[in-house]
Amino acid sequence: MSALPEIDTAPVIEMSGISKRFDATQALDDVSLTLYPGETHALLGENGAGKSTLIKVMTGIHSPDSGVIRVSGEEARFKGSGDAQRAGIAAIYQEPAIFPDLNVAENVFMSHQDRGVLVNWRRMYKDAEAILARIDVRMDVRMLASDLTVAAQQAVEIAKALSLDVRVLIMDEPTAALSAHEASELFKQIRRLTDAGVAVLFISHRLDEVFEIANRVTVLRDGRLISSRPRDEATQAQAIRDMVGREMSDFFARNPQPLGDVVLRVDGLGREGVFSDVAFELHEGEVLGFAGLVGAGRTDVGLSLFGIARPDTGVVELRGKSLSAASPRQALRAGIAYLSEDRRRFGLSLPQSLTANITLATLRNYVTRLRLLDRSSERTVAARFREKLNIRTPSLETPVEQLSGGNQQKTMLAKWLNTQPSVLILDEPTRGIDVGAKAEVHQIIDELAASGMAIILISSDLPEVLAMSDRVLVMREGQQMGLFERGEASEEAVITAAMGAQ
Amino acid sequence: MSGLLSLRPERLRELSLFAVMAVAVFIFSLLIDNYIGGSFFNRVTTSVAITAVLAAGQTLVILTRNIDLSVGSIVGVTAYVTGEYLHNHPDLAPVLAVGYAVAIGAGLGLLNGVLVAYAKVPAIIVTLGTLAIYRTWLINHSDSRTITSDGLPDWVVELPNSTIVSFGDFDIRTVVAGSIALIVVLQLMLGGLKWGRWVYAVGSNPDAARQAALPVRRVILGVFVASGALAGLAGFLFLSRFGTITVNAGNGLELQSVAAAVVGGVNIFGGAGTLVGAFLGAVLINLLDQSLLRVPGLSEFWRDAVLGTLIITAVAVDFLLGKRLGRLSTSARGRRATGVPPPGQGASSDA
Numbered sequence: 001m002s003a004l005p006e007i008d009t010a011p012v013i014e015m016s017g018i019s020k021r022f023d024a025t026q027a028l029d030d031v032s033l034t035l036y037p038g039e040t041h042a043l044l045g046e047n048g049a050g051k052s053t054l055i056k057v058m059t060g061i062h063s064p065d066s067g068v069i070r071v072s073g074e075e076a077r078f079k080g081s082g083d084a085q086r087a088g089i090a091a092i093y094q095e096p097a098i099f100p101d102l103n104v105a106e107n108v109f110m111s112h113q114d115r116g117v118l119v120n121w122r123r124m125y126k127d128a129e130a131i132l133a134r135i136d137v138r139m140d141v142r143m144l145a146s147d148l149t150v151a152a153q154q155a156v157e158i159a160k161a162l163s164l165d166v167r168v169l170i171m172d173e174p175t176a177a178l179s180a181h182e183a184s185e186l187f188k189q190i191r192r193l194t195d196a197g198v199a200v201l202f203i204s205h206r207l208d209e210v211f212e213i214a215n216r217v218t219v220l221r222d223g224r225l226i227s228s229r230p231r232d233e234a235t236q237a238q239a240i241r242d243m244v245g246r247e248m249s250d251f252f253a254r255n256p257q258p259l260g261d262v263v264l265r266v267d268g269l270g271r272e273g274v275f276s277d278v279a280f281e282l283h284e285g286e287v288l289g290f291a292g293l294v295g296a297g298r299t300d301v302g303l304s305l306f307g308i309a310r311p312d313t314g315v316v317e318l319r320g321k322s323l324s325a326a327s328p329r330q331a332l333r334a335g336i337a338y339l340s341e342d343r344r345r346f347g348l349s350l351p352q353s354l355t356a357n358i359t360l361a362t363l364r365n366y367v368t369r370l371r372l373l374d375r376s377s378e379r380t381v382a383a384r385f386r387e388k389l390n391i392r393t394p395s396l397e398t399p400v401e402q403l404s405g406g407n408q409q410k411t412m413l414a415k416w417l418n419t420q421p422s423v424l425i426l427d428e429p430t431r432g433i434d435v436g437a438k439a440e441v442h443q444i445i446d447e448l449a450a451s452g453m454a455i456i457l458i459s460s461d462l463p464e465v466l467a468m469s470d471r472v473l474v475m476r477e478g479q480q481m482g483l484f485e486r487g488e489a490s491e492e493a494v495i496t497a498a499m500g501a502q
Numbered sequence: 503m504s505g506l507l508s509l510r511p512e513r514l515r516e517l518s519l520f521a522v523m524a525v526a527v528f529i530f531s532l533l534i535d536n537y538i539g540g541s542f543f544n545r546v547t548t549s550v551a552i553t554a555v556l557a558a559g560q561t562l563v564i565l566t567r568n569i570d571l572s573v574g575s576i577v578g579v580t581a582y583v584t585g586e587y588l589h590n591h592p593d594l595a596p597v598l599a600v601g602y603a604v605a606i607g608a609g610l611g612l613l614n615g616v617l618v619a620y621a622k623v624p625a626i627i628v629t630l631g632t633l634a635i636y637r638t639w640l641i642n643h644s645d646s647r648t649i650t651s652d653g654l655p656d657w658v659v660e661l662p663n664s665t666i667v668s669f670g671d672f673d674i675r676t677v678v679a680g681s682i683a684l685i686v687v688l689q690l691m692l693g694g695l696k697w698g699r700w701v702y703a704v705g706s707n708p709d710a711a712r713q714a715a716l717p718v719r720r721v722i723l724g725v726f727v728a729s730g731a732l733a734g735l736a737g738f739l740f741l742s743r744f745g746t747i748t749v750n751a752g753n754g755l756e757l758q759s760v761a762a763a764v765v766g767g768v769n770i771f772g773g774a775g776t777l778v779g780a781f782l783g784a785v786l787i788n789l790l791d792q793s794l795l796r797v798p799g800l801s802e803f804w805r806d807a808v809l810g811t812l813i814i815t816a817v818a819v820d821f822l823l824g825k826r827l828g829r830l831s832t833s834a835r836g837r838r839a840t841g842v843p844p845p846g847q848g849a850s851s852d853a
Contacts (some may be wrong), residue, residue: 119611308712328715348710349707349773352702356702361714363696363699374597
């Protein structure tokens, strides 16, 4: 790894005393942040701490109520994101903002409108390759962006920023949708950027990453700057304390319980071209972790068990009886529930209320003799889950789109728990939610397992899988690479299996 | 002000429609002599009855993220075919006559629904196609004959004028009261039945609905059948109101029904809106339509343009104000939630 960058150079951007208020919420309160060329600056905070607002102020989307922004020492007033872009400030978000029907090179040069009327394709492809080479990425620049993985799309976004001579690059949870391997590739790209003098503001909920990549760690809480320390003087425990304002262990410690009877037995399960030969037994009270890179086929196994994508081969037995779920309805009836990794797309009905979402999959239980819905018993159930899962919401009738990510996640969990499954498949249950909510979800998983539920935990967050699971099944490119007992599932062993190295 | 903001967006939309109507009535009363009168009221309400029934069906379809452009043609077909049948069977019981129109409409809606829900053809394409197909069939079938009121049973011809109660010159017509009652019943079903909740769930997130094991295809099929059946009923009302049915009957009613729904606050992307809103939208449209007819020196061709402008304005206003209003009402709601619990919260809530 390279040495710390020189930070006695002049700052590229200096924000001092930034405040911003929305209605009753003080989103930012006297926040100051300075970025130097070549540094990677991590910004931490729970959801709602003010990170997004700060980014929006930096990129000209919001103008601050008070405070000063200086770019290279000169005071800047951004009237829109165009101004910020011209000042060399760009942002990359968790979901890449690419044009799926255009190819890589067209995406890289999308913002260059000064290249004349005719497109010189050959030159554009060459230039795109050259820019990608600057971050050590080789790909076919004629490929459609929609055919790229999320990781490759992000590389295209970085290349796009480079083509605009960016000086400050903001990355908002860029690794949330990446596997560990892809994330480490991204870090290499980030290092190439910082070596070239770009300042990177890096936002992530994964502390390991933050401490791997950042030179400085800054924590926001409730719109205020709580701490800003050089990496060498910061610790993960300290950062968590600063974020939540209280002591909290990084991961919930499971209470290992003796396992019960076999609930689910899977043997030789496969789907043509997606995964094959998956075999495991799942016991009452067990948490079986599914580890692997994104795209290794873990989600596809979950979808097959839930009846969304039918397997071609293999046996699935639920409590000794053969099960072939051809639809989510059959799976639910058999007692299998599946919490999707994509809560906005598959998990929640965003404009509908908390109550309507929690009862959606079990609506037939709330029909009175007159065939009308029994609103009050719906609300009773929703209120119970609100208390049990600590869902923070203004009311039971609040549309879920108005809740924070962590509370949306708990609402989705409540919907599936309400089906009273005997097997619960959790696909990335803590993706993109803050540290506090994550700890709560871990505690809920532990309690469910203790009550005898059999749980499959699919997660790309390796420390989470290792901490939460009784056993860990590792997949790679559709193949089951191993099934580790709790004692043998070390980080090295799982990564080695997941990446196929020896 | 905060009292207004604490209302749900649907209620706010409904109140603002009343305000727009009041302003329109005021302006027209300056432009037109003897603007407000019994006969005008009766004309507007009778035409509202047809639009409102169509708009109710259209709303159900739009709530599921689809659209039904064939309703105008379904009105034409059912009005014509039912008229023809009554010519030949003048003694048919009224209930059966109405049932005949509704059943034909439902059948045509079923075809739309099957193509959308099971053949997975986008609704805008399916119903644009059947809009043309149903109309072409009618042209062929009619052989350029026209249905006239002479051959219709008396009860059909007299239905539009039958009145439940009158206040001076202002009549509450049977068809108007009937269509209001129908919409109230449908609204209660939409808000109170499992099926109603499914309609909203399918429209606001079809993928999540599928994963929650909802019968998504059946729900979509159902709203198209309902829209067809309601268009069939509207076809019957059309027949009784005009008596004379040509092959062009009902042309352009799809535009009116979509306009009534979106002006009434039904989200064109599905998942949000009420039948009551669509009804108020229908009232506004017909009020403007009938008023513009009477403005001296204004060509009647302006009426369609006004309708088009209304649709665009309604959707544009939704986009421009929607976020702002939503945020304001959210913060108002948030404040309330921390204080005293509001009375009756939930009673008027989502469905």
